[in-house]
Amino acid sequence: MAQAEALTGLDLEVNQAIESGNYLAGLSQPDNHPQFLNVTTSEFDQAVAKGECPFLNGLGNTAIEAMRESYQIIEQGDLKGFKSLIDNLAESAKQKSLSNEGSKAQIDPIVRLQTNKVSDTMTVKPSKIKQELIDIGHRQAEIDHLSHKISDEPSKIIGSSEQKLTAKPNQANEQLKKTMDISKRPMQQPNGPNVAKTKPKEESSISKPNLIAKPTSKVKEQLGAIRPNSKPAKQNFQPAFSWLKQIAVKPIANVFKPKILIEKPDLLEKSIDINLASPMTAEAAEVASDNLPIDLSFNQKEWLVEPYQSTDETHLAPEGDLTSAIKADSLDATAEQEAAYIVSLEENQVKVKIGELIETIEDLEPNQSELLLDINTSLNRLGILKEDDPVDEKADEVSLVEAKIKHLFNSLKLDYKEEDIKQFIVLCQNKVAQTKKGLSVDIVDLEKLGTHEAKKFKNSFIYGVSSRNQAYLLVGRLAINFKFN
Amino acid sequence: MNPEIPFVDNGSGYPTLESVNNALDVFGLSSVKDVDTSFRGEEGNVPELITKCKIEHLTKDWPKMFMSYLVAIVSEEGKS
Known part of the structure; x- marks a missing residue:
């Protein structure tokens, strides 16, 4: 052109x-x-x-x-x-x-x-394709011819088989029927009694007289290629540069597929389950326990008791007699016995109780928390006061901290006895004075001693209020606040 | 990869056949020169088909446009 x-x-x-x-x-x-x-x-x-x-x-x-x-x-x-x-x-x-x-x-x-x-397609000459088509045509003609023979003279066809059924037409028809039945079976049974004498090839010819010989894959391809005025099936087409696509796509796919999630899709779910199943309260309690300035083990026995709900007077301390109060509440066990009992407690139970205590602490009103800190400060200051300091100054300080504790108890709606509070203050003052340390540290040391003095100290505080459980809560609150000291 | 534009205007805004052949040489596609092809009512060898494209289009973003057309011509499956 x-x-x-x-x-x-x-x-x-x-x-x-x-x-x-x-x-x-x-x-x-x-x-x-x-x-x-x-x-x-x-x-x-x-x-x-x-x-x-x-x-x-x-x-x-x-x-x-x-x-x-x-x-x-x-x-x-x-x-x-x-x-x-x-x-x-x-x-x-x-x-x-x-x-x-x-x-x-x-x-x-x-x-x-x-x-x-x-492609191989291009190496095949048209003449060869033509020859194959001719062969296919011949095979088709042969099949058609055979099918006509079957319909016209079934006995002859069957008679030509290995079975040599040269008997009467009725017998031949019967045999043909049997053969047809066999052909209808979904699967061939080569060893079966009815099929043993029938060649599969004949069976196929008889049962499917119009069967067209399938072309080879090569011929099929050529047939597909020879499609004048027809469009090729797009799904069979691969772009000339598909190699590029293969190179480009595969690595990207590998990079972005989270392999571990593909292989174990339930892994993430399991992980969540494990987390949810973890005793969160115990963990929180453990953290809190680590932060606690004092060993609250002396309270563990009571923390395992259900929170006090009633106003049972048996839990109230007898008027003015600390020793009687101890006896009345069966708390006259020796320190060794109590320590042994505490050791026997399950650790996680203790932690859970501490966790509950922390939750209660968090419920404190801001002014109550401040008051607790203030009380702690006052108690420490009392202990620091020297003997030669003016008496009036000491008295004022005691009165002040006493007033603060009362105020705190009142705000917490806790019952208390003024005498016990005074005794508690004196104990705190003495301990701080002896150890020359802050009250929080002093309490820890005191409880570690496990002595009768420690028990006395504890009880003096506990029975300053009407409810033991409430008192323990207050101890806990004080302890928690002491850590800020 | 910015070879000198080989196309020469034949005076009508289309590239000369010789220049198209030169362009094919640039890419080592000399073997394509004698390739006859046909699609969509047009017949001829590849260079001839390229000469039917405005030279300004081929040179505007050479060699991308040229290769694009070439690829299109060779790969085009046609529309009915």
């Missing part, structure tokens, strides 16, 4: 060609596509999606895909990929040319593009 002729023809028929979708005409149409093609890959995708470019609109999916891949390679400056692109392009063009040469076989270009190498 001469160049001048082509140009002339195109120039004259531009509009008509565009309407007919001729992409070459689209190419020659000024400014109707460069704005869509002279773009990046993503813009190219958008142009394709919008469908505003006549050139792109005239292309099939294969060409679009191939163009896109070439865009991508060029855009990324992938020289290696570009070289491969050129190689593939040359190969595809060569195949396309060969197909046109033989076209008389009109081999579909898509089939040629299915492989990057010179």
Whole structure:
């Protein structure tokens, strides 16, 4: 085709060609596509999606895909990929040319593009294809011939089998019926009594007289290729540059797939379950226990008792007699006995109780917490006061801390005895004075001693209020607040 | 990768066949020169088909546009 002729023809028929979708005409149409093609890959995708470019609109999916891949390679400056692109392009063009040469076989270009190498399809000569088709035709004719014979003269057909059924037509028909029944079975039973004398080949011919011999895969392929004026099935087509897709996609997929979750999708769920099953209160209690300035073990026995709810007077301390109070509440056990009992307690139970105590502490009103801290400070100050300090000053300090404790108890709606509070204050004052340490540290040391003095100290405080459990809570609150000291 | 643009205007806004062949040489696609192809009512070898594209389009973003057209021509499956 001469160049001048082509140009002339195109120039004259531009509009008509565009309407007919001729992409070459689209190419020659000024400014109707460069704005869509002279773009990046993503813009190219958008142009394709919008469908505003006549050139792109005239292309099939294969060409679009191939163009896109070439865009991508060029855009990324992938020289290696570009070289491969050129190689593939040359190969595809060569195949396309060969197909046109033989076209008389009109081999579909898509089939040629299915492989990057010179395909087997192209190496098969049309004459060979023709010969195979002829053979298929012959086989078909033979099958048709046999099927007619079966319908016309079944006895003869069966008689020609190995069974040598040369008997009467009725017998032959009966045998044919048996054979037909066998053929209807879903599976052949070679060792079965009814099939033993029947060849599978004959069985097939009889039961399926119109069966057309299946072409070989090669012939099938050639048959598919020879489809004049027909479009190839797109699902069978692989883009000429599919290799690029394979290279590009696989590593990305590997990177972004959370392998562990794919292999064990229930792992995360299990992990959550484990966390939920964990004794959170115990953990919190453990943390709290570590932060506690004192060993609250002396209270453990009581913390395992249900929180006090009643106003049972048996829990109230007898008026003015601490020793009687101890006896009345059966707390006259020795320190060793009590220590042994505490040791026997389950550790986690103790922690849970501490956790509950912390929750109670958190319920304190801000002013109550401040008051507790203030009391602690006052008690420590009392202990620091020297003997030679003015008596009035000491008395004022005792009165002040006593007033604060009363105020705290009242705000907590706790019953108390003024005498016990005074005694508690004196004990605290003495201990602080002896140890020269803060009260919080002093309490810890006191409880570690496990002496009768410690028990006395504890009881003096406990029975300053009407409820033992409430008292323990108060001890806990004080202890917690002491840590801030 | 920015080879010199090989296309020569034939005076009508289209590249000469010789220049298209030169362009193919740039990419070592000489073997494509003699490849006959046909689709969508147009027949000819690859260079001839390329000459039907406006030179301004081919040179605007050379060599991307050229390769794009080339790929499209060779790969185009056609539309009915």
